[in-house]
Amino acid sequence: xxxxxxxxxxxxxEGNQVVMIVSAMAGETNRLLGLASDITxxxxxxxxxxxxxxxxxVSAALVALTLQKLGHPAQxxxxxxxxxxxxxxxxxARILEIEGSKLLDTVNGGKIAxxxxxxxIDDHGNINTLGRGGSDTTAVAIAAAIRADVCxxxxxxxxxxxxxxxxxPKAKKIERxxxxxxxxxxxxxxxxLQIRSVEVGMKYGVPIHVRSSFSDRPGTIVTxxxxxxxxxxTGIAYDKSEAKVQMINVPDRxxxxxxxxxxxxxxxxxxxxxxxxxSRESGSTTDVTFTxxxxxxxxxxxxxxxxxRSIGGAAIEYDPDIVKVSIVGLGMRSHAGVASRMFQIxxxxxxxxxxxxxxxxxxxxLMASKYTExxxxxxxxxxxxxxxxxxxxxx
Amino acid sequence: xxxxxxxxxxxxxEGNQVVMIVSAMAGETNRLLGLASDITxxxxxxxxxxxxxxxxxVSAALVALTLQKLGHPAQxxxxxxxxxxxxxxxxxARILEIEGSKLLDTVNGGKIAxxxxxxxIDDHGNINTLGRGGSDTTAVAIAAAIRADVCxxxxxxxxxxxxxxxxxPKAKKIERxxxxxxxxxxxxxxxxLQIRSVEVGMKYGVPIHVRSSFSDRPGTIVTxxxxxxxxxxTGIAYDKSEAKVQMINVPDRxxxxxxxxxxxxxxxxxxxxxxxxxSRESGSTTDVTFTxxxxxxxxxxxxxxxxxRSIGGAAIEYDPDIVKVSIVGLGMRSHAGVASRMFQIxxxxxxxxxxxxxxxxxxxxLMASKYTExxxxxxxxxxxxxxxxxxxxxx
Numbered sequence: 001x002x003x004x005x006x007x008x009x010x011x012x013x014e015g016n017q018v019v020m021i022v023s024a025m026a027g028e029t030n031r032l033l034g035l036a037s038d039i040t041x042x043x044x045x046x047x048x049x050x051x052x053x054x055x056x057x058v059s060a061a062l063v064a065l066t067l068q069k070l071g072h073p074a075q076x077x078x079x080x081x082x083x084x085x086x087x088x089x090x091x092x093a094r095i096l097e098i099e100g101s102k103l104l105d106t107v108n109g110g111k112i113a114x115x116x117x118x119x120x121i122d123d124h125g126n127i128n129t130l131g132r133g134g135s136d137t138t139a140v141a142i143a144a145a146i147r148a149d150v151c152x153x154x155x156x157x158x159x160x161x162x163x164x165x166x167x168x169p170k171a172k173k174i175e176r177x178x179x180x181x182x183x184x185x186x187x188x189x190x191x192x193l194q195i196r197s198v199e200v201g202m203k204y205g206v207p208i209h210v211r212s213s214f215s216d217r218p219g220t221i222v223t224x225x226x227x228x229x230x231x232x233x234t235g236i237a238y239d240k241s242e243a244k245v246q247m248i249n250v251p252d253r254x255x256x257x258x259x260x261x262x263x264x265x266x267x268x269x270x271x272x273x274x275x276x277x278x279s280r281e282s283g284s285t286t287d288v289t290f291t292x293x294x295x296x297x298x299x300x301x302x303x304x305x306x307x308x309r310s311i312g313g314a315a316i317e318y319d320p321d322i323v324k325v326s327i328v329g330l331g332m333r334s335h336a337g338v339a340s341r342m343f344q345i346x347x348x349x350x351x352x353x354x355x356x357x358x359x360x361x362x363x364x365x366l367m368a369s370k371y372t373e374x375x376x377x378x379x380x381x382x383x384x385x386x387x388x389x390x391x392x393x394x395x
Numbered sequence: 396x397x398x399x400x401x402x403x404x405x406x407x408x409e410g411n412q413v414v415m416i417v418s419a420m421a422g423e424t425n426r427l428l429g430l431a432s433d434i435t436x437x438x439x440x441x442x443x444x445x446x447x448x449x450x451x452x453v454s455a456a457l458v459a460l461t462l463q464k465l466g467h468p469a470q471x472x473x474x475x476x477x478x479x480x481x482x483x484x485x486x487x488a489r490i491l492e493i494e495g496s497k498l499l500d501t502v503n504g505g506k507i508a509x510x511x512x513x514x515x516i517d518d519h520g521n522i523n524t525l526g527r528g529g530s531d532t533t534a535v536a537i538a539a540a541i542r543a544d545v546c547x548x549x550x551x552x553x554x555x556x557x558x559x560x561x562x563x564p565k566a567k568k569i570e571r572x573x574x575x576x577x578x579x580x581x582x583x584x585x586x587x588l589q590i591r592s593v594e595v596g597m598k599y600g601v602p603i604h605v606r607s608s609f610s611d612r613p614g615t616i617v618t619x620x621x622x623x624x625x626x627x628x629t630g631i632a633y634d635k636s637e638a639k640v641q642m643i644n645v646p647d648r649x650x651x652x653x654x655x656x657x658x659x660x661x662x663x664x665x666x667x668x669x670x671x672x673x674s675r676e677s678g679s680t681t682d683v684t685f686t687x688x689x690x691x692x693x694x695x696x697x698x699x700x701x702x703x704r705s706i707g708g709a710a711i712e713y714d715p716d717i718v719k720v721s722i723v724g725l726g727m728r729s730h731a732g733v734a735s736r737m738f739q740i741x742x743x744x745x746x747x748x749x750x751x752x753x754x755x756x757x758x759x760x761l762m763a764s765k766y767t768e769x770x771x772x773x774x775x776x777x778x779x780x781x782x783x784x785x786x787x788x789x790x
Contacts, residue, residue, distance in 0.1 A: 032453065035453070036457065039396075040461075044463050046470070047460050047471055048456070050452060050456040051452075051453055053452075054452050054453055057452075058446055060445065061443070061445040062430055062431065064439070064445075065435055066434050068442075076441075080475060080520075081521075125476050
């Protein structure tokens with residue numbers, strides 16, 4: 001806490017007006033939610049928000065006290081006090097609007113404003129929280145509301161890497177990355193920044209500087225595309241959170257496949273990759289493969305087996321031991337052949353691709369999870385992302 | 396928590412609309428203030444209030460969840476949400492006004508409203524707390540705002556006693572007591588109810604029922620004088636929190652004594668009993684005795700010794716081993732001789748009275764603290780307050 005306070009004071013001393021957005025102390029949100037789950041398994045969402053929002057309120061007061069102790073005027077501000085208007089969706093609200101004026105009054109008065117993140121207030125005066133990681137989103141939204149030059153997000157890593165350094169020692173820190181690339185990397189499992197905070201940054205054009213709380217070195221700047229070097233592949237992500245479901249011998253009649261996915265949507269299971277093998281002859285059967293979050297697999301099983309019986313006895317197989325490995329880069333838009341280069345690299349390692357999906361700036365391949373490290377490292381080298389040896393000896 | 400929730404539901408089932416006012420969980424306020432004192436010895440009062448008010452916020456959410464779990468609709472409400480307007484005096488604010496409408500909306504909708512006590516919001520939107528025990532005051536003020544039939548205060552004792560049962564086993568529970576008597580007893584050390592909550596109850600005529608959280612038996616009803624039997628002595632209080640200061644041989648000139656008490660007032664020392672012995676001849680010296688809170692004794696010593704030198708070398712003696720024993724009762728107004736009966740009872744026990752002060756419904760005597768138990772028991776018996784034997788065997 002003293003660490004971030006000193007940094008804020010240094011930033012102010014350099015002539016900046018500073019607004020800090022704080023999250024709860026480590027473990028505090030879980031402690032508070034634990035108090036509720038001691039009472040009931042199905043807690044009311046409104047009361048959960050009243051409870052959980054105290055975590056950030058405590059942090060805001062303590063950080064303000066720390067700044068004052070270090071000699072800088074400071075004031076804590078709650079979501080309700082600066083009118084962070086939210087949509088009323090308890091525990092997962094979205095920010096509708098922020099009244100910047102109270103905040104600007106505070107900083108114009110020479111104080112550092114310390115805002116409790118993660119919370120807002122709806123039109124009925126209820127406290128809403130933004131869901132896990134909501135403090136990042138609060139920070140970016142406030143930066144947009146007061147037209148801040150930059151939104152710095154302090155975290156326990158020193159930036160966004162070309163891939164997970166834990167499995168690929170040659171991963172290097174990315175200096176600048178576009179919002180879109182960051183969205184693809186974040187949603188694919190590089191859990192440095194909340195997806196929604198990146199969306200808000202993109203919408204309002206607020207540059208986000210992700211950096212370490214423990215070091216003064218620059219981190220990664222997430223920004224618009226202007227002036228960004230459009231490299232073909234910026235980063236490699238992997239995601240082990242999904243499981244594969246295969247329906248074999250599904251009657252190949254109009255509407256049958258749609259009914260399966262309609263049922264899953266109804267049960268709130270979000271399906272990611274879908275591959276339907278072309279049927280060999282009309283009126284015959286087809287195979288349908290798709291992935292669902294592992295957390296939803298039990299629910300999927302329950303429902304799909306009944307569904308399979310009703311549509312004519314398709315066999316179903318499940319495989320939780322899979323990984324989705326993705327390459328992401330703005331340069332893909334203008335470079336053909338990136339996907340096939342990816343397949344070649346994987347093939348050269350003897351890796352069998354079970355499914356493929358692509359977007360404008362991303363190619364994802366599904367494979368057995370045992371190949372994760374091998375695939376990530378091969379792609380990292382194959383697309384020229386490895387650290388140079390000189391850097392390695394310095395770093 | 397389940398205990399108070401069940402009681403509230405029972406009260407609602409009897410056809411009442413129920414508003415609960417909750418305080419922080421045991422130890423929570425101290426834990427929160429401890430976080431601040433880990434940072435600084437002189438914390439900003441505004442931020443202390445932001446911090447401390449979370450204790451009641453957490454309780455309100457948890458009690459609402461408990462009520463819901465037990466099957467009764469409920470909603471937590473914060474000081475800011477029902478507009479408990481306070482005067483801006485951080486950590487010791489006073490309530491100016493309460494907007495009852497939001498609260499009435501909630502209870503009219505069939506819900507039990509669970510209000511976070513101890514907190515309000517000032518005209519600038521800052522959180523103010525009411526100081527220790529402020530939840531009692533919140534409860535009585537809310538009862539006044541919504542014209543409640545009664546304000547029940549649940550505590551760990553089952554009512555107000557004629558004296559401290561720990562030192563006088565014959566003490567008995569008082570069924571009804573007037574606001575004024577309660578004020579005298581509370582300020583004299585019978586720490587069952589916050590003084591300010593009794594003041595608010597008196598101002599707005601809200602009966603306060605002090606009762607045990609752990610028993611269904613009625614406690615003590617604090618109420619207006621109408622219909623109260625005006626007994627001569629309702630209760631006996633004692634207070635060991637003061638120390639005696641004696642200034643000997645003070646020059647008996649106009650303004651000298653005033654200058655001593657002026658200095659103490661300036662240093663924020665509140666002086667209680669004052670006795671000036673009549674001087675034997677004009678131009679001679681006099682002795683001045685007074686009491687100050689033990690907590691202020693060091694500060695008093697520091698200042699008074701310098702003061703004594705400057706006014707001409709009076710000798711000063713301190714005695715922290717004293718107690719103030721008081722009898723309180725509405726009936727004193729119309730009964731002469733109550734004070735002298737008190738002195739007789741004490742004299743019969745060989746107790747030397749060091750100072751006396753009186754009000755309309757109270758007589759206090761200062762004595763050596765070793766006499767506390769003896770004096771309280773003798774007065775309790777002497778003024779006819781002892782439990783009847785039959786009651787004793789039942790109770």
